[in-house]
Amino acid sequence: MKLYDGGRAPNPRRLRIFLAEKGIEVPLVPIDMGAMEHKSARITALNPLQRLPILELDDGTILTESVAISRYFEEMHPEPPLFGVGALGKAMVEMWNRRVELYLMAAITAAFRHTHPAMIEWEVPQVPAWGEANRPKALQYMKIMDDQLGRNEFIAGSRFSIADITLLVATDFLKPAKLQIPEELEHLRRWHVAVSGRPSAKA
Amino acid sequence: MKLYDGGRAPNPRRLRIFLAEKGIEVPLVPIDMGAMEHKSARITALNPLQRLPILELDDGTILTESVAISRYFEEMHPEPPLFGVGALGKAMVEMWNRRVELYLMAAITAAFRHTHPAMIEWEVPQVPAWGEANRPKALQYMKIMDDQLGRNEFIAGSRFSIADITLLVATDFLKPAKLQIPEELEHLRRWHVAVSGRPSAKA
Known part of the structure; x- marks a missing residue:
């Protein structure tokens, strides 16, 4: 392998x-x-x-x-379970992983790839208007993540999951997209510090 | 419920x-x-x-x-299994469902939503250049689906799965996007006729 x-x-x-x-x-x-x-x-x-x-x-x-x-x-290797436990737990992880990936991460990626000069060979054709259209979307989606993290330790509930991994990678990708977590999203900021401190975050 | x-x-x-x-x-x-x-x-x-x-x-x-x-x-309700069987089978269904959704379906949706006048309230802002950039991508991804269907009855292998459902919905969405399956993609066309004939397609 x-x-x-x-x-x-x-x-x-x-x-x-x-x-x-x-x-x-x-x-x-x-x-x-x-x-x-x-x-x-x-x-x-x-x-x-x-x-x-x-x-x-x-x-x-x-x-x-x-x-x-x-x-x-x-x-x-089922342990530790990162895709959720039980029918509803698995569906919740899938829901949040998709909400993070298809909305937030997609918006950040579009903002980066369609506006950054270094991405001109990667994104053919670059459409700067599309990149700019995604900046407010990224902020809107971060607010939804913050609301969820105000009620739960992790993004899909009380247990760390693949949805947290996707959210960590997405939020770490804000910087090259010239975006950041707004100061007032305190739950998302608290979560980001906590998950960034896990040994796996260095991988 | x-x-x-x-x-x-x-x-x-x-x-x-x-x-x-x-x-x-x-x-x-x-x-x-x-x-x-x-x-x-x-x-x-x-x-x-x-x-x-x-x-x-x-x-x-x-x-x-x-x-x-x-x-x-x-x-x-595990039967019939539509997310695959066994570790590799489940991973293959996930791979193909994502390939269909994140590339082909996303390209068709962008072509439709960013160029169709009826979508102006849905896609804010509409970015027509982004819609047009997605038309050739949709064709490129259809070719990859056709290659896979030249070797397999269904898109994720020998068994009907959720990835076929995603591909059916994506290819049926070509029409409002003013796209179609090219004549030469005979495997994708064969598959489309077969899956469209299942009773579930009327849902």
């Missing part, structure tokens, strides 16, 4: 944090996304979508998408 | 098809998205993201996000 890893990019980091929380070590194959190596023929042959991370099993089976790879490891 | 339903919109339809495949009946509360009722105070109180579908359990617990609600029903 080996994991083609993309370094500092958000999705490879999501999976590394997940593995660190599980205590699972997988040999990494570093891929230099700064040098556009994820668009190389070698990576394209593994994932036609040219995205990382990519897990290659010993029999050559390829799995892509950080959440799908995480679910594979959750099934193989 | 009751399900706030959004009629013809893609995400409410995904869940209705899922329930039809499971043979589960849930009382529906119709919400008129054409009249922007999903932005009403009543719906906002249930889902601050103002999106449908919304499941309300008998104890008042609220679940949103069609895939999260589907997972709740999968856990409560």
Whole structure:
């Protein structure tokens, strides 16, 4: 088994944090996304979508998408459960992971990729108006996260889950997008300090 | 239990098809998205993201996000399994569901919402350049789906899954986006005819 890893990019980091929380070590194959190596023929042959991370099993089976790879490891190594416990608990984790990823993380990513000069080769075509349209959306979604964290220790309830990993990666990605957690969102700030202090956050 | 339903919109339809495949009946509360009722105070109180579908359990617990609600029903009623079987099977369904949703369906939705005059109140602000940028992406992703369907009966392998439901809803949404499945993508066309013929497709 080996994991083609993309370094500092958000999705490879999501999976590394997940593995660190599980205590699972997988040999990494570093891929230099700064040098556009994820668009190389070698990576394209593994994932036609040219995205990382990519897990290659010993029999050559390829799995892509950080959440799908995480679910594979959750099934193989259920403890600690990071996708929730019980029918409702699993659905709640899925709901919050999607709310974070599809709204907040997508808005931050669009703001970054469509306005940052370094992303011109990555996002073809860059549409600066779309990037700018996403800045107020990111703020609106952070408010929803803050409300939830005012009632719960973690984003999907009382237990740390993959949705917290997605939220950590998303909020850490505010900086390159030239955004920040507003001062008044005190619950989101409290949560960010707490989750950033977990050993897995360094992964 | 009751399900706030959004009629013809893609995400409410995904869940209705899922329930039809499971043979589960849930009382529906119709919400008129054409009249922007999903932005009403009543719906906002249930889902601050103002999106449908919304499941309300008998104890008042609220679940949103069609895939999260589907997972709740999968856990409560495992047969037939629509999220895959076994660790690798579940991961493969998750991978393909995400590939369809995050790339193909997202591209089709952006093409529709950012260019169609009827969507001006829905997508604020509309960014027509972003809509146009997504048309070639939709074609590129359809080619990847076609390649997979040239090797497999269904999109995640030999078994019908939630990823097929997402792909059906996405490809049926090509029409309002003024796109279509290209003639040469014969595997995707074969699959579309077959899946459209299932009784659940009428849901």
